[in-house]
Amino acid sequence: MSDFQPILTEHIHQKECHTLSFYISVGGYSALEKVLAMSADDVIELVKASNLRGRGGAGFPAGVKWSFIPQDGEKPKYLINNADESEPGTFKDRLLINKTPHQILEGMIIASYAIGCNTAFIYIRGEFFKEYQLLEKVVAEAYEGNFLGKGILGSDYDLDVVIHRGAGAYICGEETGLIESLEGKRGWPRIKPPFPAIEGYLKCPTVVNNVETLSNLPHIINRGPEWFKSIGPEKGPGPKLFCVSGNVNSPGVFEEPMGIPLKDLIFDLAGGIKDGNELKAVFPGGSSSAILTAEEALSVNMDFDSLAEIKTMLGSAGVIVMDEKVDMVQACLNIARFYAHESCGQCTPCREGTAWLVKILTRITSGDGNSNDIDMILEITDNIGGLIDFSKGSFGKTICPFGEAVAWPVRSFVEKFENNFRQYISQEESVT
């Protein structure tokens, strides 16, 4: 087992760890006191210096994102905490909400102070009803303790926090889909630029940050950027929550330093493959990442750059493990069906392409595929996701990165497990 001392989840096994009194007893809200005595610019510089990168999927440096917020305009500014957690394989934010909600709130207040915002939102997926009720209580407690509201802790800083429930739509995790949804519309992502930092919620400057990103802030303030950078790779450091699910003995959320070997996560922390089976394939960062073969999985480290090097991504750190018994074509169909259902329908290549992928994969799994189908799948993924060039970070032909989020995994299934696809087809062709 690992000897890393958890930071974000240090206290989650203690009774009543979600309450304000518990949080204060372990030093909670002391970072906020420090921040209120600093200038907003200094807070931004400190977070920039820590190299904290976003934990929601894209890995954008948090401090840099905040610095894009124009400080000269008249418009109000907004912070949105993205608690939509709907990337398949991801279940870490839910744990943080249930166990350490005040840590999240303290992070939100720090971020809001840094960007100069007086109203912040928590956008929580509608299915998390129990978590929503808990957050309502937690926010009320924070108002009572004057951590929220007017003149926070005797300063002249005011902040209100509003909890907003989503209603079942994966695409509302994408930050501009989320903003549209918060505005009371369908969650159709917007063309960027303008980026939310310039024109976000109600056309005002807006920062969207993930639950886990925000949870890191109190610790960075208390222990400093150098401490943070000493955990894992310096360019994308920090403690990280990894979610492991699928065919493993002990699935769960594990807090480890960035850069832990994927092998250790699967075989040590998650107890290895169920029923003594062999490992076959792994999604390292949710279903939107390119899938890894067992061989790749055994040698890669779990950090932004190591995963990008082998043409996949850390994403939401949702590790989905598949054993030798899993039919890769069925698994690919399961994922394609998810994206077809969740496409917001705005861009033709995405809407039509995902539907075609499901049609063709269904045809193959039901024994009606033909040898052109494999090329056709690849052509469709090209058409949705554009030409995928990680080194250039090029994006395709759709309004939001959902297009790539379908194209990469589906393409990787076909390229890495082509034999499985061919087996279905050759069986069929030898019959006819």
Place this chain on the structure above:
Amino acid sequence: MSDNNSHKDSFEYVNPDLVDNILSQYPDKRSATLPLLHLAQTQEGYISNAVVDTVAQITETHPAEVMDCASFYTMFYLRVQGRYILQVCQTLSCSLNGADALVDHITDRYGIGPGETTPDGKFTLMKVECLGSCGTAPVVQINNDYHEGLSKEILDELLESLQ
């Protein structure tokens, strides 16, 4: 269904204070659309045309805009549903851990497929996408509650406990 009132032509919130409280939290009225729809659905069980009209009035938008919004989200029901909505997660981690068998089991037990409701209006079966609880797969959400790490046996006990 006995109380299919989709033709009922008016809808009022039973607790107008809750409406005012929602409106007071947002800088503009339209942003209150989702919370107002959630509140209405808690009261009515679904989003009727009358609900849409009322929400449009309150948010000062066109009913077509409210309908456009409501129909986008899977959690807003535009028709009456069963008293218990059995939402079986069918995404990969749940599927790898036996979710498909749970769907078949419910279908065998009550004779309803996904999207269907039992004739007595008690159960509606739905297949849903990843519920953000893959570590305790397979997961079934019944109304607002998550039930995790289910087997057919535990699911049966659970279903029998529902009145």
